[in-house]
Amino acid sequence: MFYLEANKFEGPLQLLPTDIGLLHLQKNSLQGIIPQPDIKNNMTLDILRILDLSDNHFIGSIPDSLCSLQMLVILDLSNNRLSGRIPSCIGKLKTLGVLNLANNSLYGHIPISLAHLNYLQSLHLNRNNFTGMLPSSLRYLKKLQYLDLGNNGLEGIIPSWIGDELSRLKILVLESNNFHGDISTSLCKLSSLQVLKLEDNNLTGHIPRCFNNFTAMTSTELDSTRIYVPLAVLNYVVDDDSEELSVFIKGGMLNYTSSNVAYVRFMGLSGNKLSGEIPVELMSLVGLRDLDLSRNHLSGRIPENIGNLSQLESLDLSKNDLSGPIPQSLSNLDSLAWLKLSFNELTGPIPSGRQLQTLYDQDPTIYMGNSGLCGEPIDKSCPDGKSNAGESDGDHEDGKESYFDWFYAGLGPGFAVGLVGFLSVLCFKKSWRYAYFGFLESLFNKVWVEIALLKRKFN
Template identity: 40%
Template sequence: MYILNLGNNFLSGELPDCWSNMPYLEVIVLENNRFTGKIPSSVGTLQFLRSLHLRKNNLSGEIPMSISNCTTLKTLDFGENELVGNIPPWMGHNLSHLTILSLRSNKLSGYIPRELCALNFLHVLDVAHNKLLGNLPSCVGNLSAMVYSINGLFDNYIYYGTPNYFIENLFLMVKGNFYEYDRTLNLVRVLDLSDNSLFGDIPWKITKLQGLQSLNLSHNHFTKRIPPNIGDMSSLESLDLSVNKLLGPIPESMSKLSFLSYLNLSDNHLTGKIPLGTQLQSFDASSYAGNELCGLPLMKNCNEVNQRVLGTGNNVEKDTDGDKVNWLFVSMAIGFIFGFWSVLSPLVISRQWRYAYYRYLDEMWWKSLSLCV
């Protein structure tokens, strides 16, 4: 037997641990059932296994290390289960032929291992909806299969056997929706790390992935700025950076993404003018919501924002002038009080000065009377 396809049924219970009895299996499809328990370690005895689909069950526990012996694996889909633990670093060393790795919607924790960057044939990496944390390794820019644009050298689909007795398929979140890919799966380049707890900056080396079509880093804790040369990712059709803590302006280079048909930058701390470009102005205003941005397609005009800023500056100036006038009156009052008491204080303190002052006033009075006569 070369292929076992029991997917999309109502099978339940634990997976049997007797896979060593079928040593020539190349494809196992048990997805979309109700299996529970752990992934049996005897799966690791299948040295010719190329495709393993256990998606959408209720499997628990950690990914067994015995799978590191399945060195011919090209597709590994464990998505939508209850798996825990870390993403095993040995995947990057032992499963060197992996083209598709989907671990989405589990309970995996820890860091994204740098060893995954060594998977030169990997063109779909989906670890969304887990509990991963830490920085995104900058070596992600070394994923060779995502660096180069697709050309005529690739078949549209991935198949096993002759004549094509099994065509590979996969569900992926692209452009905000789930799609099933089968006959075009080999043409897809997807990196989905959304809905985790990743933090730090988005490494600039990610922009080396010029063949990548869909990048989803939404619902994380990424900070700092969007890489300024993101426009170099010339094959991007879908970009989702929403619900992070990204700062600063939208890079001008983003206007060069001519294939971009889905964009979501909402709920960040982005500021300034949306760069002019046919693509960026064609998206709905909701793509930019929850930021301090201006310009089309938003209703907020950048000129009005600038005038408001200038107006605020003028008000500050006026307030400053007002403060100067107030201080003038205060200084006049202080001067009057000081002058007034500088004259009267000697008369109050010294009796001799007071008598002399009264005599002086009397003399001046009599002199004025004599002049009148």
């Protein structure tokens, strides 16, 4: 076993030894092309199980000679400068459990021969230049738990076989591609899914209501199960330390390593053309920690029971067409550390709450672009003295109607009582009676004289 990672090795690598079980050369400064395995006329013992050359400066294409490493379980060539296509012979690595080719300059179609990797649990092809549609042969990767194809040029619809056939998936990343069409409801069958990243595609239609079938997102008890790859020949398992995940949340890119990626509960659908309302069914995903639905065409109201997502740490609903009031239950999210509701059509008073006030103090733009919002903490007072969202618009309307009903109901009796009181005074107060009728007689005479003068003037 050779653990030589994170040193300062430079220059080319002359030969790949195969008579050792594990070869870790990641995080160095090795250059040049990837050398051929040291297998000469089948005389050299081939027991290499793990080959990790990630985070170096290798160039050129992936050599076909790597396909001769028949016992390989983990192959990690990520974060290099490799180019060209994936060799079709890669399907010969029958025992391969992890294939990580992320963050290179590989191009072309994803080879259909990957379907022969029956033990593959983790496939990372993200941050390359792959094009075309997903080969349907990938449906045969029944053991797959982690599939990351993000940041490529893949196109077509998201195939239904992902949900129908890859039932063990825990992490699905298809972000920043050219997928279009509706989100297939077959994804709802992925009950173990804990991360769904579909951001920055051309997806249309509604958010499937059946997303509440993601059982892994409905539990507040985190499953810390990591992906272990069996080494059948050696009769023990290896913890795959290459499992990493990058998620843009809380205003920046967060990188999760193999030690904590299992704790992530994330749903990202931003940067698409999704429409319709936010399904109230999503509010049952009480284990969800981060939800990003921004930059779509979502309309309607924010679900009233959004406060059910008690584990939520990041919520971004900005740049949609959402309307109506901000639910008061939002103030119940004590774990919330990032909030964006800007550039919608939200109206009414902003809910009060210590956590919401703290978030506003950290970022005063969280409510920007909603001209109908009012009350603290923004500098716009609400009409009728409304200062919080404790009462709904319907409550205010009911109160207003009730006020006018009582006003008109009391108008008649009030007039009658006043008239009776006035006449009673005239009956029992002689001096007031004389003064009142004297006033009326004087007023009558004055009016009569004015009428007579006007009549003479016109004649």
